[in-house]
Amino acid sequence: MNQPGPALEAMLRRLRETPAEFLAEPRIGSCTSAAGVAVSALVHDLMRMHGHAAPARWLAALGGLDPRARRNRLALAMITCWLLADAWFLARPLPLEALCAVFDSATPLLAQATAAHRFAADAADGEELVRVVLARLGYRPAGEAAAQAEDRLAAVSGAARRRLLEASRAAEKRARAVREALARKAAQEAADKWTRE
Template sequence: MMEKSGPTLETLVHRLAETPTEFLDEPRVGTSGKVHVAALVNDVLALHGQRAPLSALEYFVSSDARRDRNRLALVMIACWLLAEEWFASVTPPQNMVLNLLGATVAEMAQANAAHKFVHDPDRREELVRVVLARLDYRPAGESVAEATDRLSGISGVERKRLLEASRAAEQRAADIRAALARKAAEESADKWSRE
């Protein structure tokens, strides 16, 4: 993960700080709001030379404002970031972009209000680092270890993911120890019964 060097962190953080008001407007949810987020996602993919199937774009259409407004607002902000010239020049794989704008953004939107990722310096850095990491890049000038460490330090979503991975690894290790103990007990019992 994050094998490739990307743009400078400062360039992308600055871009987020200057997000145009059009990308901060209300997302279209049902019949209210201005911005059709599915069209915006499609435009960003087109900028990258890609075309999304309609089924993939349906995720960015909603009729439940209470549930989806913040998520769609954060998708709009992430689209502004992905429209940066550098991303268009490297053309990240479509499935990675859609996963980033889908599952990753949805998880981040559960933790913070979308506009915090524009107005709060730490949240701007978090969004930039998460976007780069999910597309297999790290900020220019950082090693993989530095980028990983900084991402896990600033991103609540990343900390949660690492904690869950650690718990899963601990559970697998406990299961293996238990299986080895059972096998040793069975072998001991077999040996004892043969004698």
């Protein structure tokens, strides 16, 4: 976060104004007849706008393994493309490695914790996306000192980690309840069988 970047409010406004096309359903899989937006093409176009050709192998691996997680990751990649197509970023073509890092590590991590469309609709989630993307690119919001930007990034990223941890705990609680219910049912069936004999 060595260099001053765009104004945070301008980036948040851009997120709020995300066009419907960037909020549409992403295409899952490589079938060209499938419905939805071809996210790899969108990312490729963004990279061309910044003067790069995205490696084909990298574009092919853009999704996750679990279909639900892949959908959210791809939806967030679409929103991130809209953010990075801002005139401020296009005036300073970004290095290919930095752009790949945004889509390789930043968006998957954020997509694990939050539904993609919340980043465009919710100011706090939008701030998290903007700050994480700027940090991956080596920028900080305009008007903030490096230490202030790092502190604020840690604060908003901490909130995402807490949400992910809470979701993980809730899933474990549900799984434990299912295991206990299955164990009770098996015990009841064994007792019923014993009484019949």
